[in-house]
Amino acid sequence: MRTLDWIVLGLTLLSIVLYGIYKGRGSRNIKGFLLADRRMPWYAVALSIMATQASAITFTSTPGQAYVDGMRFVQFYFGLPVAMVILSITAVPIFHRLGVYTAYEYLEHRFDLKTRTLTSIIFLIQRGLSAGMTIYAPSIVLSVMLEWDVRITSTIIGGAIIIYTTSGGVKAVNWTDSQQMVIIMSGMALAFAMTIYLLPSGVGFREALHVAGGMGRLNLIDWSFNLKNRYNFWSGLIGGLFVALAYFGTDQSQVQRYLTGRSVAQSRLGLLFNGMAKIPMQFFILLLGAMVFVFYQFERPPLFFNPIEVRKIQQSPYSDSYRTLEQQYDEAFQAKSHQLQNYLAATRSHDPERIKDAKEKLDASKRKTDGIRGALIQLLTANDPTTDTSDTNYIFLSFVMRYLPAGLVGLIFACIFAASMSSSSGELSALATCSVVDIYKRHVVKMGSERHYLIVSRALMALWGLYGIAFAQYASHLGSLVEAVNILGSLFYGTLLGIFLLAFYFKSVGGSATFWAAFAGEAVVLYCFRFTEISWLWYNVVGCGVVISVALILNTLLFGSALGARTSVSLK
Amino acid sequence: MSSNHESQNSKLETRNLNLKTQNPKLESDAPPPFFRSWRNLYVMVLGELVLVIVLFYLFMKAFR
Numbered sequence: 327m328r329t330l331d332w333i334v335l336g337l338t339l340l341s342i343v344l345y346g347i348y349k350g351r352g353s354r355n356i357k358g359f360l361l362a363d364r365r366m367p368w369y370a371v372a373l374s375i376m377a378t379q380a381s382a383i384t385f386t387s388t389p390g391q392a393y394v395d396g397m398r399f400v401q402f403y404f405g406l407p408v409a410m411v412i413l414s415i416t417a418v419p420i421f422h423r424l425g426v427y428t429a430y431e432y433l434e435h436r437f438d439l440k441t442r443t444l445t446s447i448i449f450l451i452q453r454g455l456s457a458g459m460t461i462y463a464p465s466i467v468l469s470v471m472l473e474w475d476v477r478i479t480s481t482i483i484g485g486a487i488i489i490y491t492t493s494g495g496v497k498a499v500n501w502t503d504s505q506q507m508v509i510i511m512s513g514m515a516l517a518f519a520m521t522i523y524l525l526p527s528g529v530g531f532r533e534a535l536h537v538a539g540g541m542g543r544l545n546l547i548d549w550s551f552n553l554k555n556r557y558n559f560w561s562g563l564i565g566g567l568f569v570a571l572a573y574f575g576t577d578q579s580q581v582q583r584y585l586t587g588r589s590v591a592q593s594r595l596g597l598l599f600n601g602m603a604k605i606p607m608q609f610f611i612l613l614l615g616a617m618v619f620v621f622y623q624f625e626r627p628p629l630f631f632n633p634i635e636v637r638k639i640q641q642s643p644y645s646d647s648y649r650t651l652e653q654q655y656d657e658a659f660q661a662k663s664h665q666l667q668n669y670l671a672a673t674r675s676h677d678p679e680r681i682k683d684a685k686e687k688l689d690a691s692k693r694k695t696d697g698i699r700g701a702l703i704q705l706l707t708a709n710d711p712t713t714d715t716s717d718t719n720y721i722f723l724s725f726v727m728r729y730l731p732a733g734l735v736g737l738i739f740a741c742i743f744a745a746s747m748s749s750s751s752g753e754l755s756a757l758a759t760c761s762v763v764d765i766y767k768r769h770v771v772k773m774g775s776e777r778h779y780l781i782v783s784r785a786l787m788a789l790w791g792l793y794g795i796a797f798a799q800y801a802s803h804l805g806s807l808v809e810a811v812n813i814l815g816s817l818f819y820g821t822l823l824g825i826f827l828l829a830f831y832f833k834s835v836g837g838s839a840t841f842w843a844a845f846a847g848e849a850v851v852l853y854c855f856r857f858t859e860i861s862w863l864w865y866n867v868v869g870c871g872v873v874i875s876v877a878l879i880l881n882t883l884l885f886g887s888a889l890g891a892r893t894s895v896s897l898k
Numbered sequence: 899m900s901s902n903h904e905s906q907n908s909k910l911e912t913r914n915l916n917l918k919t920q921n922p923k924l925e926s927d928a929p930p931p932f933f934r935s936w937r938n939l940y941v942m943v944l945g946e947l948v949l950v951i952v953l954f955y956l957f958m959k960a961f962r
Binding site for chain 1 (some may be wrong): 928929930931940941942943944946948950951952954955957958960961962
């Protein structure tokens with residue numbers, strides 16, 4: 327990084343913290359601190375929802391995922407707009423009408439205290455784990471790329487969040503989320519424009535799309551139905567719908583975002599805007615990855631993108647084998663470049679036979695380069711069996727550092743820090759809110775003063791932040807960070823969603839049946855995770871289905887309808 | 899004493915809740931600032947989803 331990059335990075339981070347402190351001033355009671363006084367306009371709600379969902383992992387890993395696997399990941403979001411509509415119709419009016427601080431508070435109104443406490447504890451465990459991951463994942467990537475200690479990167483991210491969340495609460499979180507989203511999208515748009523600009527002369531955007539498509543990177547839709555396949559149309563639409571319903575309807579880190587809307591209409595508009603903007607945004611980030619892939623078809627890429635792992639193998643007894651592989655890769659890359667030029671010439675000729683022939687030769691040369699990369703991965707594992715053999719998270723940042731101009735590199739790194747801060751701050755504020763409202767206020771100090779709860783809320787926000795930093799500093803290496811976070815969430819989301827759907831739609835089912843059904847649902851999800859090959863996207867469907875079925879059976883056989891709904895606040 | 903207080907609190911909450919839900923003019927009935935009705939807005943969101951899927955498919959076919 328050059329001086330201009332450090333200036334841009336430093337100023338951007340400083341502006342986020344100062345903006346958070348400025349916008350969060352005046353939070354003098356618990357409603358102001360935890361719900362932003364319910365005064366947020368729809369666009370701030372929408373941007374905050376999007377920023378909380380889009381973590382730093384989204385912006386480091388997703389382009390890398392398109393580079394390695396193509397754009398099929400976009401299908402994961404097909405259920406999201408449907409979920410936004412369902413939640414706008416069901417959850418938003420109920421939560422607003424009751425004036426709840428947390429989604430789980432509603433469950434006490436609808437069922438009983440034990441169900442509220444159970445769901446809140448499930449959330450605290452699940453989100454607590456991933457809050458640590460949300461800081462850890464970008465910290466480790468940034469530490470590798472900037473050659474900083476992971477303790478420094480995680481402390482910068484966590485420390486900045488603690489400053490503005492403890493001073494301004496949720497108001498600061500929502501406004502900085504909006505600011506961060508604008509910074510992130512501006513940075514990514516500039517990176518996209520520069521990637522196209524850096525393509526060799528004679529290769530325009532259209533040719534680049536032909537290269538990406540010809541080499542399997544524009545695989546946006548897969549109509550096949552396969553429970554073991556994570557990314558196809560049906561997994562995305564059905565599995566993705568359940569993931570989105572659970573995440574946006576039962577996860578306090580998202581519910582809190584739209585609870586701050588100044589009316590039902592403003593909260594709904596926030597959710598619906600997310601429903602419309604999310605898929606195009608993911609498409610754009612994946613397309614950026616596909617364009618980086620095209621760029622590296624003309625420019626020799628590193629044999630492996632994680633510089634730390636490369637350094638380790640260079641200093642190991644396998645260094646000679648590594649050098650041999652590098653030489654082989656040079657030759658294979660030259661051959662592939664030649665075949666690529668032939669393929670482009672064939673596409674210009676519009677001759678199907680010639681295109682087919684050129685494509686087959688290009689595929690063969692690509693298999694050769696992939697084979698050499700595979701041999702390197704075997705070498706890395708032989709040298710250190712615990713090594714992280716996935717370099718997906720480093721592809722985009724490696725490209726940024728090598729080829730983007732001064733200033734823009736700093737801005738992209740600022741985007742990654744900002745994305746990490748936006749999702750972590752949403753999580754920390756939600757964790758603090760549940761800890762205070764659902765646990766502390768309900769079970770520990772029930773009749774405290776407003777000032778007392780405000781002090782406890784600030785203290786818990788700081789504590790959750792410190793926990794996130796500590797987790798990031800001691801977490802061990804994980805494989806693909808995107809999937810790790812998503813899998814973690816999926817193990818609990820099905821159960822939570824089942825409980826909320828029972829609350830909304832099954833008036834006769836009571837708290838005890840729901841409470842015990844939740845354990846059954848979680849047991850089945852854990853069984854699927856441990857002993858089956860069902861893709862994690864379907865865990866939510868399974869967990870939710872089991873909770874509802876078991877609750878209905880228990881309610882009929884053991885608890886009876888007399889213990890059903892406590893109030894009329896459910897959907898008819 | 900604590901359980902007595904809790905029970906009273908719970909009754910109060912339930913009463914408030916019923917009062918709120920019995921309010922004939924619900925805030926959620928207010929139309930959106932644009933597209934006249936919520937139904938229209940929901941149709942637009944779902945329509946955009948269908949359009950995006952169709953466009954993705956055509957895009958993929960065009961550059962395969």
